[in-house]
Amino acid sequence: GENVEQHPSTLSVQEGDSAVIKCTYSDSASNYFPWYKQELGKRPQLIIDIRSNVGEKKDQRIAVTLNKTAKHFSLHITETQPEDSAVYFCAASEGVRGGSYIPTFGRGTSLIVHP
Amino acid sequence: DAGVIQSPRHEVTEMGQEVTLRCKPISGHNSLFWYRQTMMRGLELLIYFNNNVPIDDSGMPEDRFSAKMPNASFSTLKIQPSEPRDSAVYFCASKAGTGAYEQYFGPGTRLTVT
Numbered sequence: 001g002e003n004v005e006q007h008p009s010t011l012s013v014q015e016g017d018s019a020v021i022k023c024t025y026s027d028s029a030s031n032y033f034p035w036y037k038q039e040l041g042k043r044p045q046l047i048i049d050i051r052s053n054v055g056e057k058k059d060q061r062i063a064v065t066l067n068k069t070a071k072h073f074s075l076h077i078t079e080t081q082p083e084d085s086a087v088y089f090c091a092a093s094e095g096v097r098g099g100s101y102i103p104t105f106g107r108g109t110s111l112i113v114h115p
Numbered sequence: 116d117a118g119v120i121q122s123p124r125h126e127v128t129e130m131g132q133e134v135t136l137r138c139k140p141i142s143g144h145n146s147l148f149w150y151r152q153t154m155m156r157g158l159e160l161l162i163y164f165n166n167n168v169p170i171d172d173s174g175m176p177e178d179r180f181s182a183k184m185p186n187a188s189f190s191t192l193k194i195q196p197s198e199p200r201d202s203a204v205y206f207c208a209s210k211a212g213t214g215a216y217e218q219y220f221g222p223g224t225r226l227t228v229t
Contacts, residue, residue, distance in 0.1 A: 032216060034216070034217070042222070043206065043220040043221060043222050043223060044158070044206070044220050045220070046217050046218070049216060049217070089157075089158060101210075101214070101215075101216055102160065102163065102171070103218070104160075105157060105158040105160075106157070107157040108157055108158070
C-alpha cells in the first residue's frame, strides 16, 4: 500500500515569513494529493489539492507543487499570519478502490506562526 | 447543509464497557469513512463504506471494533469491550459520488477510556 512521509513535524515561523512543508509518497500510481488543515480541537478541512496531470497549483497565499518523478509534493504558504497556525496533513491517493479515492495521510506538521 | 454530524462529541467510559459512536453523513454523499486520530499514529483510516456497503475494513484494529451503515444517512462504530489504548479522537467523513475527491470531516468524538 501507499506510504506517505511528511516533514517537518513542527515548523515555527515569524509572521510574514514563508512556510514550506514537504511530503514523499511511495506508490507511483498515486494521482491525487490533497492537503488538509486542522486547527486545534477542530476537524480537518481541505485547503488545496493537486492532481498528477499538473505540476503546480496556487490559491492566494498557498501553493502546492508536485514532482511525480521524485514522488514528492510540497505545500507553500507565503506571508504567514497567526491564523495559519494549525496542523497540516498531506495525503496521497493511489486511485479508486471500490469506487472511491482513498487517501493515505502523512503524520502532520504543526505550524506555529509567531506574531 | 449541516455538514457531517457526529455524536457524542465527548465520551468517557471505563475499560470493558461498550462504546457506540454515531455519524450522519452529508445528504447525498454515498461514501463514508471512519478515522482514528492519535498523537502516536496520526490519522488512520479504520473502514469505509460505499453505498452503505463496507468496502475496506483492513484498518480496523481488531475484532473489538465493528462498524455498520444500515442506511445512507447513518453509521455507527462500536467498540466492545473498550480498552484504555482505544482513547483517541474518532472522525467520520463523507464524500460525494464515485470519483469525487474531497472528504468532508465531522467534528469528531473524543473518546477517553479509563
